[in-house]
Amino acid sequence: MNIHRITYNPTTNSCSLYFIGCNFRCLGCYWKKIYPTFNLKELRLLNLKEVMEILRPVSPEKVTIISGDPVENREFSVLPKTLYDEFRCEVRLMTNGQILPSLEGLKHVSLSIKALSDDLHKRYTGKSNTAPLKNFRFLYESGIELSSSSVFIPDVIDKEEIKGIGRFIGSIDRDIPYRIIGYMPVDGLPFRRPTYEEIKEAAASINGSLNNVVFSDPKEQDYTGIIDLFTNNLKR
Numbered sequence: 001m002n003i004h005r006i007t008y009n010p011t012t013n014s015c016s017l018y019f020i021g022c023n024f025r026c027l028g029c030y031w032k033k034i035y036p037t038f039n040l041k042e043l044r045l046l047n048l049k050e051v052m053e054i055l056r057p058v059s060p061e062k063v064t065i066i067s068g069d070p071v072e073n074r075e076f077s078v079l080p081k082t083l084y085d086e087f088r089c090e091v092r093l094m095t096n097g098q099i100l101p102s103l104e105g106l107k108h109v110s111l112s113i114k115a116l117s118d119d120l121h122k123r124y125t126g127k128s129n130t131a132p133l134k135n136f137r138f139l140y141e142s143g144i145e146l147s148s149s150s151v152f153i154p155d156v157i158d159k160e161e162i163k164g165i166g167r168f169i170g171s172i173d174r175d176i177p178y179r180i181i182g183y184m185p186v187d188g189l190p191f192r193r194p195t196y197e198e199i200k201e202a203a204a205s206i207n208g209s210l211n212n213v214v215f216s217d218p219k220e221q222d223y224t225g226i227i228d229l230f231t232n233n234l235k236r
């Protein structure tokens, strides 16, 4: 697998597994800045056995898989079940929805919908949204706990797009939780952070399509106390 970092939060006894590489090429992605600074071939990427060895001493109660492997493979597919079988932990997946693992062992999936318009999705991510939207329905029909999110980027993924995504989710189930995340600017990329009012307006535009909409600004996140169990030190 392509796991390059594992973090641990002792307060909640929870871990996060971070994959490197992505099957999308989002125009506003933070990784655009990081990728040119290292040689992927020189990184130590963990296989399933190594991940389990690193997690064993802390025996986490909750594991969040952040995104997924860029390509389908057996280890990624059985990752949730392997984690659950060993630790009886809550396993959550945050994904762009392009590739899913087997749902066995998974408690919750949060699927980030980048854009509803396929043209915009192709321009923004380099890929069609056919697979993510199909997988979103599949996840809902499977009965797994499901939520969704989108990154609001002024003039790119704007209020109208967010409104369309809200309608799409509401056409499946109005009770699916949906989070609108304000874009965090990346140096050198021509996209700005939305104002609080803009995010609030985007959330309001969903207006009746969904029953559970929240919005947040990434700068509010608090990473205090989180430690690395394994890292390639890619932070710059």
Ligand code: SF4
Binding pocket: 022, 023, 024, 025, 026, 028, 029, 030, 031, 067, 096, 125
């Ligand atoms: S899906 Fe996420 S990690 Fe992948 S390119 Fe888009 S923003 Fe970056």
